[in-house]
Each structure stands twice: as structure tokens, then as C-alpha cells.
Amino acid sequence: MKKINVKSSRHPYSIWVGKGVSGMAGKALKSLGFEGKVFILTQRKPAKHHLAKVVRSLKAAGYPGVAYEVPDGEKAKSLEVLRGVYAALLAKGFERRDLLLALGGGVVGDLGGFAAATYLRGIKFVNAGTTLLAQVDSSIGGKTGINLAEGKNLAGAFYPPSLVLSDTQVLETLPEPELRASYAEVVKYGMIRDRQLFALLERENERALLRSPRILEDVVTRSAGIKAGVVSRDEFETRGERMILNYGHTFGHGFEKVSGYRMFHGDAVSLGMACAARLAVRMGMLDPFVELRQLAVLRKLGLPVLLERKRFDAARVVGAMMHDKKKSAGKLRFVLPESIGSVTVRQDIPLSLVKDVIREMGAR
Amino acid sequence: MKKINVKSSRHPYSIWVGKGVSGMAGKALKSLGFEGKVFILTQRKPAKHHLAKVVRSLKAAGYPGVAYEVPDGEKAKSLEVLRGVYAALLAKGFERRDLLLALGGGVVGDLGGFAAATYLRGIKFVNAGTTLLAQVDSSIGGKTGINLAEGKNLAGAFYPPSLVLSDTQVLETLPEPELRASYAEVVKYGMIRDRQLFALLERENERALLRSPRILEDVVTRSAGIKAGVVSRDEFETRGERMILNYGHTFGHGFEKVSGYRMFHGDAVSLGMACAARLAVRMGMLDPFVELRQLAVLRKLGLPVLLERKRFDAARVVGAMMHDKKKSAGKLRFVLPESIGSVTVRQDIPLSLVKDVIREMGAR
Numbered sequence: 001m002k003k004i005n006v007k008s009s010r011h012p013y014s015i016w017v018g019k020g021v022s023g024m025a026g027k028a029l030k031s032l033g034f035e036g037k038v039f040i041l042t043q044r045k046p047a048k049h050h051l052a053k054v055v056r057s058l059k060a061a062g063y064p065g066v067a068y069e070v071p072d073g074e075k076a077k078s079l080e081v082l083r084g085v086y087a088a089l090l091a092k093g094f095e096r097r098d099l100l101l102a103l104g105g106g107v108v109g110d111l112g113g114f115a116a117a118t119y120l121r122g123i124k125f126v127n128a129g130t131t132l133l134a135q136v137d138s139s140i141g142g143k144t145g146i147n148l149a150e151g152k153n154l155a156g157a158f159y160p161p162s163l164v165l166s167d168t169q170v171l172e173t174l175p176e177p178e179l180r181a182s183y184a185e186v187v188k189y190g191m192i193r194d195r196q197l198f199a200l201l202e203r204e205n206e207r208a209l210l211r212s213p214r215i216l217e218d219v220v221t222r223s224a225g226i227k228a229g230v231v232s233r234d235e236f237e238t239r240g241e242r243m244i245l246n247y248g249h250t251f252g253h254g255f256e257k258v259s260g261y262r263m264f265h266g267d268a269v270s271l272g273m274a275c276a277a278r279l280a281v282r283m284g285m286l287d288p289f290v291e292l293r294q295l296a297v298l299r300k301l302g303l304p305v306l307l308e309r310k311r312f313d314a315a316r317v318v319g320a321m322m323h324d325k326k327k328s329a330g331k332l333r334f335v336l337p338e339s340i341g342s343v344t345v346r347q348d349i350p351l352s353l354v355k356d357v358i359r360e361m362g363a364r
Numbered sequence: 365m366k367k368i369n370v371k372s373s374r375h376p377y378s379i380w381v382g383k384g385v386s387g388m389a390g391k392a393l394k395s396l397g398f399e400g401k402v403f404i405l406t407q408r409k410p411a412k413h414h415l416a417k418v419v420r421s422l423k424a425a426g427y428p429g430v431a432y433e434v435p436d437g438e439k440a441k442s443l444e445v446l447r448g449v450y451a452a453l454l455a456k457g458f459e460r461r462d463l464l465l466a467l468g469g470g471v472v473g474d475l476g477g478f479a480a481a482t483y484l485r486g487i488k489f490v491n492a493g494t495t496l497l498a499q500v501d502s503s504i505g506g507k508t509g510i511n512l513a514e515g516k517n518l519a520g521a522f523y524p525p526s527l528v529l530s531d532t533q534v535l536e537t538l539p540e541p542e543l544r545a546s547y548a549e550v551v552k553y554g555m556i557r558d559r560q561l562f563a564l565l566e567r568e569n570e571r572a573l574l575r576s577p578r579i580l581e582d583v584v585t586r587s588a589g590i591k592a593g594v595v596s597r598d599e600f601e602t603r604g605e606r607m608i609l610n611y612g613h614t615f616g617h618g619f620e621k622v623s624g625y626r627m628f629h630g631d632a633v634s635l636g637m638a639c640a641a642r643l644a645v646r647m648g649m650l651d652p653f654v655e656l657r658q659l660a661v662l663r664k665l666g667l668p669v670l671l672e673r674k675r676f677d678a679a680r681v682v683g684a685m686m687h688d689k690k691k692s693a694g695k696l697r698f699v700l701p702e703s704i705g706s707v708t709v710r711q712d713i714p715l716s717l718v719k720d721v722i723r724e725m726g727a728r
Contacts, residue, residue: 156485
């Protein structure tokens, strides 16, 4: 088991990574000196596979626990479901000294984190991510939120968890397509900050997809470590550094939006990174050989790198990108690779070039 | 004009107190280096009296502004109204770099602060309180929130404003009963921390009620200064110090609840302080002469100090107090005076004595 430390303006916290750490939840809370009740927010699938183990661990440590299931999928991230979570917390007598533990993927973590951030102006929060995506990305850094009718993550808060539990064993029950798509974010960490992680994926992509425990622990630990470093230095996305985590995401959000969110986030990020590398080559910033190495590793991990012509129209994608909240003062920001392990942020890319690149990658 | 500095985990901020400071909003934002748009959240009455001045000041400084009125009264602090605020912010293209300015009383400040805290995971926030209560209390310290069907302030966040503008001139249009009730919180500051402020109220209560500009500025500056000091040291109500701001409130919340919130918060706090002093005398902690001095100053300010027998039943009040979220692990905490300017927190008060005291103050 590995521990990674994260700083935040409120308090530091640890990420525990390893096989079986969700069964150490009770022990971990004891080590934090926590005394109170635990509200476990979860969804059907993570509840089925992992709830019993967590409850057993809490019980063994003497913590009373209550489990609350929210509806499947992204639709749980709504004001209506949030209101139901508040009502359940109130009905069960939860007070400011108590704790909410999110057991599930990014949806559960985002909703649970926002509920914890805002119930009685904030109760303690533990994020136990049960997907590779949650473990390498969304469970770290305090971003919480829900969707509104107008779009995704439009209401939320930066709220640091007190603890992150990333049990790599739970990844054994993760559906194949979800596992595969999640590796896009891991490739991202390699490209933005970690040549060794990138090389590991080039070398071990087969065993990564076969869920070798050693590789999974390595991948999660390295990815979480990079994200922990970035968010410790730029908690509120105000200093620019956190922006590099959006590598592949400016394009990616455009693809997700145009698809009506009917694609994996990871697939959108993979396509986005392919476009970003293409753009960097076109700007003369990147060696074309590096673009090819990135394409190769994405393909070997089963990730898409070409846009389906009938699905994506370049002008519509750019329009969707312009609506994304991460644009600053109406300008699109792109995170572009300079080499493996190093990126830079650019705000001066002509939209016509952006459109060209999207077309070169297959769109009409 | 006086400036008071406040610390928070996110950033320090200033409170500007004085005649006409709401007309300096544009200048104040310039001094913060702000560049963006301003969403003014307000209600009918503050909009009628003060909006034009604020808009003029923003325009003169070159800031585009949008005004948005929410329904009158406490019912604006709801999830439905909040959703409307989000929708308006989105419709007007507000981004993370922009700002929400709350122009109104505590309701507008609480709702506006929570909207600012959670829209796009947080935009800048300015609190321009237009009531004495907002200026001496709710606009300082970052407490924001809305009500749920189950009770008041059950969802919210600690979110520091970037600036607080307390224009004492706007208090000229405040209805008499509201002004009067607000002085309860000022008496509170005197009792918990400031003998000179208490003495000022003993000496100048008539001029205070006649809205002497000099007295108002003095009262707001001293009160805001005390609150600023307390919340700077105990931002999240975790160290106990912030608890002293609840002097009179443990009882007061009980009265408000039993009355169905059909009384001024300040009147409830006045009755609560009368009970707390009585309780302190019964515990042998307080000189009975100090209790009398407090009763006298509350009466002179037109505040209630006796409970109406037919309105309040002691057992029901205690039941309501027990439901308050500020109880810790099921125990009621009382802030009790030891002398003028000094209080202590006690958790060991027998409920039977609490009931006795409520009856001694007039309840059945």
C-alpha cells in the first residue's frame, strides 16, 4: 500500500493506493481521529460489489454507518438527487461532525463531494473511487459538482476530501470498455509530466489491459502522484498549472457535447489528445515522431484516435468548444505537447487551424 | 470611511464601512484589480433605494453590470430560487472570472454568497449589506446558505467574499422595527467582547435609534471589527472561538422555531440573551447587577426581554433547541456571560435548569 500526500487551503489529506484499501476504511478513519457516523453514498453496482466490505471495516472500527443508493449513471448528478441526499442526511440525524463516504465512480464522488461540501455548510468527506478514472483523476483535487439542465458541472465547489481510498482490487470488477477508456487519462499524465509512466504504457499496455495488480498499482500511484502535485500547487485553478490537466480536454469536451455525451469521457480525451498533438505539430512545436508514439500507445490501449466522419462536423465541434466554461474571456486555451512529459498552454491558436486539425483527424 | 481586514483560508479581504461606500463599488473593485462582469443580486426594496447608485459607480469604473431581483423575504433562500440564479448567470454568459455582488439584507447575502460559492465551482463575491443586521453580522465571515423544507440554513458553504461594502447611509431607509431588532446583535458584541461598545449603547441608545450617522458608523465599525477578529481566527467554527458569536442564539433559535419564524431574529436574540444572563446568574457565574444592566440596555433599545406566556411553552422551546444543528453530539452548548465583554461556553447545563429559566422569563 502506498500513501500520497495532498495539500489544500483547508487541510492536507492522504491518498491510500493499493489492493484491499477499501477494507481498511475503518482503520483509516481511526488514524484520522474521526469520531462520528458515516453516510455511505453509492450506486447500485459499486454497492453490489464493494459495500459489504466497507461496512464490515467501519463496523469493526466501531463506526455507525448508513448506506444510501442514488440512481444509476450521470443523471444522479442533479439538484433533485442532491435534495434527496440532504433529506436522507437530515432524516438520519447527521451533524457537522459526521462524515460522508462516496463509494463509486466519478458521478458518486462528484455528487457526494458536493453534498458533503454543502450539507450544514460542510461535513467531512471520504472519496473511495471504484473506477480507474475516479482513482487516477476525479477523486483527487477537491472538484465536486452536479449538472444543470444547461450543462455539466455547472454547480459545484472546490472541497478537499479528508481521505481518498483507491482500492486497486475493485478494478477487477470494472467492465472492460470502461477500463480501456480510463487509460486515456493515464496516457495524459505521461504526456504532461511523466516520461517513465508513458514508457511503462508503451511497454506494458497488454498487462495493463489484463489488470495485472502490480501494473494497476503502479499506474494509479504514478497518476495520482502527478495530480496530487499539481492540485497541491494550484488548488483553485487560478495559477495556470492545474490547466495542464486539461490536456486533450478542450477538444474532448467539444466531442462529448456534439455526441450528446453518448461516448466515454476517456474516448473523448483520447481523440482530444490526438488532435492536440496534431495541432502542436502544425504549430511547429512538436516532433512528428512524438505524435506517432502517442497515437501508437493510444491504439494499443484500444482507444480511438480518429473521428468518425458522419458523427463529427468540425464547425459544430468548435462551436461546442467555445461554449465550454474553461474558456477564459471568450478565448479557447489549448494545452499542447512539446515533448513526452512536457506541455505548454496556448491561447493564440486561430480557430481556422483548430477546424483544419479536427478535419485532418477525420471529421467533415 | 473605515477599513477592517479579515483573514480566510482562501484570501484576505476588507470591509469598507462608512457613509456612501456603496457608491464606491466600482472604485473598490478597481483597487482589487478586478476585470470582469458584475451580476447584482438584489430584492425589490434594496433595488428601489440603492441599485441606481451602485450601477452608476460600476459604470463609471467601466464594469458591465446585470441586475437580478429575487422574490421578497426569506423564501428567496430556496433551491428553486438558486436554480433561477444559476440560469440567469448562464444566460448572461457569466464565467469564472466574473463576480456576483449581493445588494440587500441577510437573505440576499446568504443566497448570493451560496450562488457565488457554487456557480462554476466559485466566482468572486462582494457583499453589500443594506441592513444593520447584515452589516454587523451576516455579511462578515463567509457563512452562506439556503433553507430546505426541513429547516433554515441546512445547505450552504463557508465562502469568503472578496469585499464587504457596509454603507451606513443606506440604513436611513431601513424600517424602524428592523433597525431596532438589529441592535440585539450589537448588544451581543458588547457583551461578548467590547465593554466600550456596551457603554456606548448605554449612553447613546437614543441617538442610535435616531440613526445619528456618527453613532451608526461607530456601531458598525466596532461590531464588524469584533466579528472580523473572531472569524479570522476560527473561520470554519472548528476551534470554539466562533461559538461565542452564538451568545443568545441557542435560546433564540428555540424561540424562532416555536414562533414559526414569525418574529425578528434580533428579537429572538434579545430574549435569548436575557435568558442566557438569567442562566448565568442561576449558575453563580454572573453578578446579578450585570444581568440588570443588560436588561436595561435591551429595553432602552426597544428590544423584548420577557417571553409572552401564551406564545411560548418552555418544554416546546427546549425541544426546538435540541433540534438545532449547532448542538454537538446531542448536547446543547450555551454561551454564558461572566461579565460585560467576557463570555464562556458551557455544555454541562441540566435541561431542567434551562426549562426553569425559560419559565422565569415568562414562558409557561
